[in-house]
Amino acid sequence: MFGLTEGGSSVLVRVHHFYHYFYLPVTDGIQPEALAEAINRRLWNDKTVPRDRTVVTNVEITTKRSIMYFIPGDPEVKFYKITLLNPRHTKDVARILQRGGLSVKKPNDVTAKLPELPTFESTLDYLLRFMIEVGLVGCSWLTLPAGKYTITEHKKSLLQVEIDVHANDIIAHNPEGKWLRTAPLRRLSFDIECAGRKGIFPEPEHDKVIQIANYVWDHGHKKPIAQVVFTLKSCAAIVGADVVSYENEEELLSAWARFVRLTDPDILTGYNIVNFDLPYLLDRAAQLKVADFPLLGRMIGQPTTMRKTRMSSSAFGTHESHAFSMHGRVIFDMLQLITREYKLRSYSLNSVSAEFLGQQKEDVHYSIIGDLQRGDEQTRRRLAVYCLKDALLPVRLMDKLMSLTNYMEMARVTGIPLGWLVSRGHMIKVVSLLHRKSHLVDLLIPDIKRSGPEGGGGDGPQFEGATVIKPEKGYYKDPIATLDFASLYPSIIMAHNLCYSTLVRPVHLAHMKPEDLSKSPSGASFVKRSVKKGILTKILEELLAARKQAKKDLKAAKDPFLQSVLNGRQLALKISANAVYGFTGASVGKLPCMDISASTTAYGRQMIDNTRLEVEKRYKGATVIYGDTDSVMIKFGNGKSLEECMRLGEEAAEAISSIFPKPVKLEFEKCYYPYLLISKKRYAGLLWTNTEKYDKMDCKGIEAVRRDNCRLVANVISSVLEFLLKKRDLQQAISMVKKVISDLLQNKIDVSLLVVSKSLTKTDYENKQAHVVLAEKLRKRDPGTAPAIGDRVPYVITKGRKNEPAYSRAEDPLYVLERNIPIDNNYYLENMLRKPLERIFEPVMKSSVNSLFVGEHTRTISVVTPKKGGMAKYTKVRLKCLGCKAPINEGALCAYCVPKEAEHYTKNLNTMVKLEKAYSSLWTECQRCMGDICHDVLCSNGDCPIFYRRRKAQIDLNAASEKVSRFGLDW
């Protein structure tokens, strides 16, 4: 075990005398000793272990029950408890027994062949088995009593203290009261820069690692312990940071590995380190044969290895990833964490920090990195400053999002080690909870044969969905009260005592008294809690009680750090409670049980239905306009005030709760007023929890945030919602949309709003997608700066030739700006704006939606003339009068317009003044963001909303200033 003392000293505890074991149902007449001998002999014969080694050290008979099924009378069953010397052989031994055919001598010397037998708990991790037995949970404190341990002289690790102890002497503490504090875990956040060849994303076979920036920062401390940047070749000093430079890359790598060992962090963090920085470093070090580099773990002489994995989980999806063996350190990649827990438009460090830290980040394109490296110590310093920032942001994100605190609490609540939370799915949390509880009540969990890919996970429940009440689309100007079932699925499981251990198999039904049973709407039968309380019920009751307590403590807590810990705990408890249902439904999980999960959802659907009936029965004129998984939306009637609806909602929640078994509880939390119901799972409304002021605008499932949309769509949709919901002004919303459409057709929409960006992946090459085709085009234009795999490719759709497919009309937004290439406005209108707008307006305008897209405002269409290419090659530009567009030879105006010179001058001047304002605020903003005012902005952060705008301002201002100049100057 790796750990810290309260003061922050690192300790390695070596636990002795703890042996792994599992269970097997007893076969009559076979003695434990004989079974042990038979297994050992079989292992020798199979040459799995050498003849002098004993694998099974002990077999004894114990009395337990299986968790599966309630059997009438609830009889106890005898099991062999098979103990092994080394946990490594568990799988082998279990397999021998599962396959059957093992010859065992009976006491009467007759050899019997064992049939295929189900094993129990052989798949439980040794580590988890140990933690359960000792009563230890993840990230908790333990005491080693004085005199019960010995301190090792000859250390095998880098930790400050190494201790040997007997497993029985460990005292584990529940993370409560004074044991609630967390240890000051040391975090090392790092980022690397590689010098790529032009136009190619860096590859470890060819491209050097040129810089590694590091922040060492103890958790819970206000300031970092160290900021260090390792550079290849000299680098000018950076105030506040230590710069260490090397002439040779091997030395650089070796020095960094030494730095990791020296600072000895508990947690290694960064952004995308799992799939970029760490594999790159390891591969590069292997390429250069830096022998001591992989020694990044805490065990002396044990190199870090990596392998590619596929992790799939119903909650997180399937990911290709890397797994590392780095003893004693947890790899906590902020990218992975954020992709798991947040749905965002983009997961680049830029947009993530813009989202959570409220700051845009300078982005230096990797094609420039090579140039900066080849420059002098000043340009390398520039790079180092940038690199340091990229190392700092992950720690800032971790603190801001409370990730570490929340994960530590999750480890405590579910009882698993911190590292597992990062490297495994949701399932393991429930496995731990289930084993812990079962262990206490002598229930055994059977091993289920896996059918899915390694790593578990797989598809979610494959039965009827949860939506019950068909949405009555519309725009509701009356308040809509929303009743929610609090923790619906956990409540159902508890209310109906659904559990593995309460499920009754059909064959046993006849032997049971009907009053002891309850039959779920999906047809499965469970015994009532008066007969036997289910394990799941017990687990959930405890989780929810603990959550209540944590919330209560949270209210009382004063210290902000303690508050964050308690908040993390209550969140962890909530997530864990909800994970239980998913666990029973995961078809390739550890212990799937469709009877439980199907019953749960069936009860849920029934409850929503009953709620509707009850509401409509009790309240005259009330209708339930929509109901989903755990909530129902009620319209109490026309012309009801908000106060009235809130009161009725409150009352209805209370009244209807009473028709359901405890602890199911219907709660009234909020009213939507007004409410726009678009379709199933798509709605928006102003959310009210009090009558004075609305809390926020709540939008569900409205795809304004989808990544493959341009900003225009998101902005228009949110403006429409703003008008409809906040101002309740349909006419204004319609005229706004018409204005936008008109502007779009007249080329008045800023290009920055039309940019779409998609990331280029390896698999994209076969199909003709806009970004893939464009990337190819860009490569031909300039291989040096063309996007490589992994890059995001921003583009706009241009007019192109007649009948040219849209994918080949994609173009680089900057290229379009500079050359004034016409945008395909119609494409944006028809393919981007139309559907989302129709969807939103349909409930409001019904069949007249189409009027948005035809009519006066769509008549004027302007076409810009490109500056270069195409027909422009053959045309000669002639000056035109700025007043009437008549061709002229010089100056600004034709003879007829001269009398109105002042008017035309001012008109042009106004345009210029507006652009000047934009120009100066955009470019000074970038200069500030860069954190340096004496050098040009290099940033290429296309995710930043002003990236294209600032270039456009430049181009437009030049054009406007030229026009104003044509009026002549007399100085």
Place this chain on the structure above:
Amino acid sequence: QESHPTVRVVSEIDLSPAKRFILPKKKKYEPQYAHVYFSRLKSLTAHVLKSAKLTFGEGEEGKLQYSKRIADIASKDEMETVVVGVIFRHMKSKPSILAQYDVPSHELIPAPPDRATCTYPRDDDEVFIEDEYGRCALDLSQLDSAVATLSLVTGFVLALKGHEDRRTGSFKVNAISYAGQAPQKSLPELPGDKFICITSALSFGKADGDVLAAELLMEFLRGSAGEDPEGSTCANIVQLIVAGNSVPQLEDTESGPSAVLAAHRPLKSGEKERVAAPIVEVDRFLSVIASSLPVAVMPGEADPVNYLLPQQPFHRCLLPSSSRNENLARVPNPFECSVDKRVILGTSGQPVTDFALYEDQSSVMKDGKEAGKLRPSGEKVLDILTLMLQNRHLAPTCPDTLASFPFSDGSDPFVLESTPHVFFAGNQREYASRLVRTPHVQTQASSGSSMDIDGVQGGEKTVRIVSVPRFDETGQVVLVNLRTLDCIVREFALTM
């Protein structure tokens, strides 16, 4: 109406120094703002360093070092070090276009923020010093906080003495040194009193404007108003400077200039008259004055000219009749000229107003808060102008918070190569004036060391600094006596 024929004293007027504020015919809005800071550093570092050595003494082994580059202070183990660089204040409440994206609005793209409604300082502001090699955070705990906020404003090039705090990585400042005033041309004797008249914010056409006040001013300048008790007569006023805002800022329209003239959309007949009137009034006023007195008209924030500093002169077509008179000079803002070898330099006030926003508003503005606009008191304006002279820069906050043209030819025209005799800022809340005499070279406020660094004969410099009040609010104009550099205020208002 009776009018006296006036025999005006003639002066030698040279407008050519203003040329440096005229932008090239072919303007390029491509280069980035970094060039502005870079050229500012290049023109001022040597002066600042020279003056710092006078103040702090030459470097001494083991005691005091001069750091060539800011990046190097990290390697000088907590030794007293002097660094020279440009100051940058990172203020979270500065107007920011990115922040506008978070403000809910119905615009698809947010417009640039309105500077006038912002105040900059907050408790968590950070101050940096920067040169082309790097930037360093400053720890100002050892400085008087009033000195620190007034002196350490974005864009000034300064020398700071202090040492690096290894723990925080910031530079602990214990003293500041300025470039000191630039050399000044000597002031030849004048046989008699001559005056220049400076006014600003005539705001013709302002909704609640005092029409009569402008008429009275016109009468006075044409010599119909009789003798002035303090000796300034119409006859010995040799030049009028109109320091910006001849037309009012209209609040109800989207931007200043568009409001003043016919907008790009066709106007209704009534509307056209109301909106078009101001600039016609200005033209009439200037025609009348220019017929008897040389006039220089500078543009200001509200006038129909370009927005980025330096603002270019009014276009001929906007002032069609007055432009025909050779006595009318349409000049840029900032503006510099010499009248009888007296160098007169000033702005229409934007650099001062913006500078003042860097200070804590509660202490600076007091009751200067009107119509959402924050404006400094007269004394504060003088303090700021003095600092600008000391730091040889007339618009330090350009381009960060004060919009300016992206100069890239290696020159920053706002750097003061010489010290003027009259230095003014127009469009201020109240009149104030001060004669700044610099016996020799004043180096650092706290130190008494006095030596001449620029070798100008006599060493003494005398500058009249003036806060020119808004005419539309005070009815006041300022008269500066070119012989004595004394100042007089004249007030024209209905109430007189």
